Amino acid sequence: MTQTAGELAKYLGANLVGDAHTPLSGVASAANASETDLIYFDSQRHRERVEKSRAKCVLARPGERVAGTTIVETPNPKLAFAKAAAWLFPQEAPRALIHPTAVVPPSARLATDVTIGPYAVLEEDTEVGAGTRIEAFCFLGRGARIGMNCRLHPRVTLYAGANIGNRVEIHSGAVIGSDGFGYVYGEGRHWKFPQIGTVRIGDDVEIGANTTIDRGSLDSTDIGSGVKIDNLVQVAHNVQIGEHSVLAAQTGISGSSVLGKRVLAGGQAGIGDHCTLEDGAIVGGQAGILPGKIIRSGQTVWGTPARPLEKFRRQFAWLARLPELAERVRRLEGD
Amino acid sequence: MTQTAGELAKYLGANLVGDAHTPLSGVASAANASETDLIYFDSQRHRERVEKSRAKCVLARPGERVAGTTIVETPNPKLAFAKAAAWLFPQEAPRALIHPTAVVPPSARLATDVTIGPYAVLEEDTEVGAGTRIEAFCFLGRGARIGMNCRLHPRVTLYAGANIGNRVEIHSGAVIGSDGFGYVYGEGRHWKFPQIGTVRIGDDVEIGANTTIDRGSLDSTDIGSGVKIDNLVQVAHNVQIGEHSVLAAQTGISGSSVLGKRVLAGGQAGIGDHCTLEDGAIVGGQAGILPGKIIRSGQTVWGTPARPLEKFRRQFAWLARLPELAERVRRLEGD
Amino acid sequence: MTQTAGELAKYLGANLVGDAHTPLSGVASAANASETDLIYFDSQRHRERVEKSRAKCVLARPGERVAGTTIVETPNPKLAFAKAAAWLFPQEAPRALIHPTAVVPPSARLATDVTIGPYAVLEEDTEVGAGTRIEAFCFLGRGARIGMNCRLHPRVTLYAGANIGNRVEIHSGAVIGSDGFGYVYGEGRHWKFPQIGTVRIGDDVEIGANTTIDRGSLDSTDIGSGVKIDNLVQVAHNVQIGEHSVLAAQTGISGSSVLGKRVLAGGQAGIGDHCTLEDGAIVGGQAGILPGKIIRSGQTVWGTPARPLEKFRRQFAWLARLPELAERVRRLEGD
Numbered sequence A, B, C: 001m002t003q004t005a006g007e008l009a010k011y012l013g014a015n016l017v018g019d020a021h022t023p024l025s026g027v028a029s030a031a032n033a034s035e036t037d038l039i040y041f042d043s044q045r046h047r048e049r050v051e052k053s054r055a056k057c058v059l060a061r062p063g064e065r066v067a068g069t070t071i072v073e074t075p076n077p078k079l080a081f082a083k084a085a086a087w088l089f090p091q092e093a094p095r096a097l098i099h100p101t102a103v104v105p106p107s108a109r110l111a112t113d114v115t116i117g118p119y120a121v122l123e124e125d126t127e128v129g130a131g132t133r134i135e136a137f138c139f140l141g142r143g144a145r146i147g148m149n150c151r152l153h154p155r156v157t158l159y160a161g162a163n164i165g166n167r168v169e170i171h172s173g174a175v176i177g178s179d180g181f182g183y184v185y186g187e188g189r190h191w192k193f194p195q196i197g198t199v200r201i202g203d204d205v206e207i208g209a210n211t212t213i214d215r216g217s218l219d220s221t222d223i224g225s226g227v228k229i230d231n232l233v234q235v236a237h238n239v240q241i242g243e244h245s246v247l248a249a250q251t252g253i254s255g256s257s258v259l260g261k262r263v264l265a266g267g268q269a270g271i272g273d274h275c276t277l278e279d280g281a282i283v284g285g286q287a288g289i290l291p292g293k294i295i296r297s298g299q300t301v302w303g304t305p306a307r308p309l310e311k312f313r314r315q316f317a318w319l320a321r322l323p324e325l326a327e328r329v330r331r332l333e334g335d
Helices: A005-012 A044-051 A079-090 A309-320 A322-334 B005-012 B044-052 B076-086 B308-318 B321-332 C005-011 C044-052 C077-088 C309-320 C322-334
Strands: A015-017 A039-040 A057-062 A070-073 A175-179 A181-187 A190-191 A198-201 A213-214 A220-223 A299-300 B014-018 B035-041 B057-060 B071-075 B175-178 B183-186 B188-194 B200-201 B212-214 B219-224 B300-302 C016-017 C037-041 C057-060 C069-074 C176-179 C183-186 C191-192 C198-201 C213-214 C220-223 C301-303
Touching: A005 A015, A005 B212, A005 C069, A015 A181, A039 A079, A057 A079, A079 C183, A079 C191, A175 A198, A181 A322, A181 B076, A181 C198, A190 B076, A190 B183, A198 A213, A213 A220, A213 C183, A220 C220, A299 B321, A299 C057, A309 B308, A322 B044, A322 B321, A322 C309, A322 C322, B005 B014, B005 B076, B035 B044, B044 C005, B076 C044, B175 B200, B183 C077, B188 C044, B188 C077, B200 B212, B212 B219, B212 B321, B300 B308, B300 C183, B308 B321, C005 C069, C005 C077, C037 C044, C037 C077, C198 C213, C213 C220, C301 C309, C309 C322
Parallel strands: A039 A057, A057 A070, A175 A213, A198 A220, B035 B057, B057 B071, B175 B212, B200 B219, C037 C057, C057 C069, C176 C213, C198 C220
Antiparallel strands: A015 A070, A181 A190, B014 B071, B183 B188, C016 C069, C183 C191
16 A cells, blocks of 8 residues: 655654655665655664665654655654554555364354464364454463454464463564473472462563563562563563563573563673662673662663673773783882 | 361370360461461561451460460461461362263273363373372373372373372472483484383372473383472482472473482572482572582582582682782782 | 485495394384394494394494304494485375375366375475375465475465475474564554565475474575474574574574584574574574674584674583682682
């Protein structure tokens, strides 16, 4: 479906400089764009690339001009580009099709416009909200519940009782609600601690491919609304994650840790059990937070064991200068 | 099914103080418990929570009392709680149902009370022991063998020839017996070293979601009985893991390493190839053990490269004091 | 099928010492070999093991002799062994069988001798080359394309538009072409940056179990020919990996990083976004490269943040000696 630059400017509430009838059929990078693709321009480093692009419509900061193009002015071109993409490519309208090979028991409660792909399996007492799309090989264990306008890519597993909000997107291979990892050692063996809690995922959450989120042991694992989780992340039992937090790939969060709102964890970060990360805390890539630690609101930590970034940097700078320091000590001794 | 506190005390061989007829229908945390849930009390920090609980039956240390409740006395309440949970919730009785969509060739040998879920695929010459439950989308490659009373959650893959013991639980997305990662570089390319060995999993093993365990290259990968493996763990070809060892999430063990009995690896630990970890060795979270290293029995190591915990701590303490040390050197120079 | 030592020597262009009629039916380790298994001998450390082996045919360096065996002389016995294994066990001839439960729409273009396993799902406009084998539960999204003589083990997911070359092997649970992890924060929430690029995998690539490779956001993610990727590896959007590079298990590569040819990454290595690793760079296990860094051709780096190996070693040696250095400073102060 083709839109125009004028319609986009109106959608964004933005000023337009140029031809409001410039057609728009998609978004692209400057290098790959066709004449009807929208691009964005937010750094002078990319000026040459933008000027060489075939694109005829550019999101740019107010006052910015690119010869031969229509400009839609916006203070944050990248943000406007993300919003424009969602506006140009609305989610595929649900086909309201239950594939004949899907296993759906009579006790499952499906809203009327649900799409279920080939070989999906829903167990008893599952529930799927309006507009939700469940792709091939997905598995919804007994009593699992998904809200509206969600998308489960192929082969997502929801264990029994998992509870998913609205507008949640879960990528292929993710496992939600698996048993937590808890044992009590006694009499020469490990006894499994009961893992019978649940997992609750809020609204507008995205969960990456092959990520695993365990159910609570006795209570619940809770992922707040707006949280974004990358691929291959591990979230252990009883973890609480506040709204709009972001976990980069291969991060691991141990049992019962509590993350506030807008916490950021870099790739491969590790958070020990029973930690508290207050709102806005930032954990650097590969950092490791010791069990039970508290990271204060807005603090950035790095290293293993994790410490405040400034402290890490100072220590690291001195580590690099250690050979020189040692030489100075040797000279003093020689005096 | 409801039991009583008296029956529990008898099962545990424990002393009961209070009403032996107190009914028990489940286990719970103190906060979530109903009147018929069992809870446990093993730390004075939780006294208030236990006293406020609706639960009428509490596992507690001998001599401990909680007003209005029946106490089952036990030296290790958490261990007793784990045992009680298994006793109150016995594994679901096998339904001995082969779902009509499961692909089971005539050459497969199934014990009579096996449950196989929808869309499971068994290849030729596979074998499944009595009471074992194989859920949706599981794949058993040619000649794979599973013992008795196992549970494979949805979409577990066993490559050809994988050999699983009894009472093994494998979570969704785990891959057992995939090819090891071995190549020989020559003539400008990597030639795949043969990966034709097998993988053997002992009894009472639990394997987490999306964990991968490679087959041996020429010999076998062996996981001992009682071993517990968390989510997203990587076990490479030819690795040997002794009984009752525990690997936390995202740990990686490189090829041909040998772990003794009751070895513990914290989350995201990395063990190089051809290492030896003797019985009871402990590897801290995110620690990295260099290839070929030997960790002695009972030793705890941390850091990358991993060193004994005491040494790590001492070095780390000095690292934190480096700026101060440098200042002292500067002062000496100024003298 | 049985071959002979003479045929093997001819295939390798190697000299034979002994009985050219020695039959060969497989390859094995020295310990497990039967009389008709081929073994290799490339280190005097293994002489005893080789001499005790039942094997009658040994790949060994020129001049090497083992009593009672036929020797095939080769300068690199391990390389010859890998090549011999591929020669003795040619890929199973394609059975050219589309399992009746596979979902294959009329718009899919399948070469004539393709094998598709039970419950595989191909979406519209997919394409599969000659001799390729797609196993159970694999999913090929709309427009995905696979070349010739590939093997997809059970439950591999290709997102829409993924493009796979020839002779590619992908292990169970891998996800190719999932959405990249990119958001723009604004107005109190994360807006998804468009993830509409593609992913291209070259020829002769092997991809491990449960590995995830994201599509490009606007452009493409490219994996060069001959690249080998282990289990549980994460490759983010827009990453470029040059030919014959090798990524060990649990490595993570962040968005837009560019790896040259024959780059090696050890297990659990982390590479920040927008890094450049020139040809032949080596990243040690668990090393962490900061975003935007350039690692020069042939350089080896280690640690987090990663630095040249020599520098890391020197710093680490001094770290170990810090307590001693501090004591020396104390003594100077006492003077």
